[in-house]
Amino acid sequence: MSDPTNPHIKERTTPQWGLYQRENFWKPNDGKIAPFNTDPAKLEERAKERLSEGGWYYASSNAGMSTTHLANRQAFYRHRIIPNQLVDTNTRDTTTTIFNHKVSAPIGFAPIGINKIYHPAGESAVAKVAGELNLPYCLSTAGSTSIEDVGAANGEGSPRFYQLYMPHDDELTLSLMTRAWEAGFDALILTTDTWQLGWRHDDVAHSNYAFYRGFGADLGLSDPVFRKRCAEDGIDPDVDVVQASSKWIDSVWHGRAWSWEKIPWLMREWKRISGGRPFAIKGIQSVKDAKKCVELGVEGIVVSNHAGRQVDGAVASLDALEKIVEAVGDKIYVMFDSGVRGASDVVKALAIGAKFVFVGRLWIWGLSIMGEDGVRHVMKSLLADLDILMGVAGFNGVEDFEKSILESGPKSYNLIPEKRKL
Numbered sequence: 001m002s003d004p005t006n007p008h009i010k011e012r013t014t015p016q017w018g019l020y021q022r023e024n025f026w027k028p029n030d031g032k033i034a035p036f037n038t039d040p041a042k043l044e045e046r047a048k049e050r051l052s053e054g055g056w057y058y059a060s061s062n063a064g065m066s067t068t069h070l071a072n073r074q075a076f077y078r079h080r081i082i083p084n085q086l087v088d089t090n091t092r093d094t095t096t097t098i099f100n101h102k103v104s105a106p107i108g109f110a111p112i113g114i115n116k117i118y119h120p121a122g123e124s125a126v127a128k129v130a131g132e133l134n135l136p137y138c139l140s141t142a143g144s145t146s147i148e149d150v151g152a153a154n155g156e157g158s159p160r161f162y163q164l165y166m167p168h169d170d171e172l173t174l175s176l177m178t179r180a181w182e183a184g185f186d187a188l189i190l191t192t193d194t195w196q197l198g199w200r201h202d203d204v205a206h207s208n209y210a211f212y213r214g215f216g217a218d219l220g221l222s223d224p225v226f227r228k229r230c231a232e233d234g235i236d237p238d239v240d241v242v243q244a245s246s247k248w249i250d251s252v253w254h255g256r257a258w259s260w261e262k263i264p265w266l267m268r269e270w271k272r273i274s275g276g277r278p279f280a281i282k283g284i285q286s287v288k289d290a291k292k293c294v295e296l297g298v299e300g301i302v303v304s305n306h307a308g309r310q311v312d313g314a315v316a317s318l319d320a321l322e323k324i325v326e327a328v329g330d331k332i333y334v335m336f337d338s339g340v341r342g343a344s345d346v347v348k349a350l351a352i353g354a355k356f357v358f359v360g361r362l363w364i365w366g367l368s369i370m371g372e373d374g375v376r377h378v379m380k381s382l383l384a385d386l387d388i389l390m391g392v393a394g395f396n397g398v399e400d401f402e403k404s405i406l407e408s409g410p411k412s413y414n415l416i417p418e419k420r421k422l
């Protein structure tokens with residue numbers, strides 16, 4: 001829909017995301033790329049130029065030899081979309097529903113820690129854009145802005161969820177959940193694949209851990225229970241910032257595994273605090289674990305391998321999704337992430353059976369390049385990409401993304417050209 005006078009526009013129920021293409025085409029042709037190229041490989045290149053060495057290593061590092069990251073991308077390349085012709089897509093709708101929120105598209109902001117190492121505007125800028133676009137925002141426990149400030153930036157009524165790294169200190173866990181609920185975060189997502197960061201060569205080699213340098217502990221430093229813990233240890237968090245932020249991150253990525261036995265307690269407490277709002281687990285990759293979630297009454301799972309940053313040599317998240325959907329797709333709300341780089345990837349994941357998709361690195365690169373405007377540009381481009389794809393491939397709504405629209409190659413088939421591995 002590149003003609004803004006198109007009469008169908010009035011009948012459409014979702015914004016004309018596709019018009020963002022026109023807006024960019026009309027920008028002054030002064031030889032500059034305005035605002036910047038959103039091709040994922042170019043985006044990453046540009047972000048690398050803009051970021052500090054530490055910011056770049058933290059954002060780009062994967063576990064081990066990056067083979068899980070590569071597998072994530074290979075899986076997307078193996079599936080191909082079959083476009084339809086002469087379908088009336090003039091009133092297509094990109095919306096979906098997640099945890100009782102009607103949102104603009106089946107796309108959300110994955111939880112990402114320490115945003116201020118990418119841009120001083122940090123989490124607030126990202127949450128603001130998410131609210132504006134009516135896409136769910138997910139705040140990480142490892143965030144570098146307080147829960148309350150992020151809630152305010154995201155805006156009244158905007159869909160937002162809180163991602164918990166669960167400390168081995170129940171009082172602290174309760175405090176974080178209470179603050180999240182009071183600040184308007186109305187679903188809890190527990191990440192279970194990161195008791196400790198995976199072995200990431202670049203970060204280790206460069207001693208790259210912002211928290212041990214006194215940076216990024218804002219959720220802890222603004223927490224009454226954590227401050228009490230600091231006082232018990234003789235640490236003044238306003239003075240001994242390095243010690244306090246090290247203590248904070250060591251209570252979040254503690255290296256001590258939780259097990260299934262703890263989940264009923266966490267669910268019960270979250271339900272008590274929030275009046276029964278949804279609880280989900282992020283990091284599920286096996287059918288066995290997905291079934292366990294169903295058994296325990298968990299409402300949602302995020303099929304995710306943390307962008308390939310935790311277990312090197314693991315299965316592609318998209319391949320895990322396929323099996324998990326087959327086993328429990330009708331019993332639990334299945335979300336997906338890891339490796340999404342464009343609208344076609346969103347469509348493929350939904351066609352395989354996810355109900356919703358989160359993106360991480362895409363918006364990190366936008367934030368790194370141009371702060372709030374950069375995030376907005378990347379996410380509006382992704383929405384336009386989706387809207388246009390639906391228009392030209394004959395899809396009228398997310399319910400049209402089903403298995404029959406995909407053709408899939410053999411698993412052993414590596415179709416990614418060398419320069420596209422990112």
Ligand SMILES: Cc1cc2nc3c(=O)[nH]c(=O)nc-3n(C[C@H](O)[C@H](O)[C@H](O)COP(=O)(O)O)c2cc1C
Nearest residue numbers: 059110111112113140191306307338339359360361
């Ligand atoms: C730099 C970086 C930081 C991340 N921080 C967190 C985090 O704090 N909590 C979390 O649950 N997942 C975290 N993740 C994982 C994302 O939430 C998400 O699973 C992943 O980025 C999705 O893959 P994608 O980046 O390919 O879209 C992080 C990922 C990256 C790349």
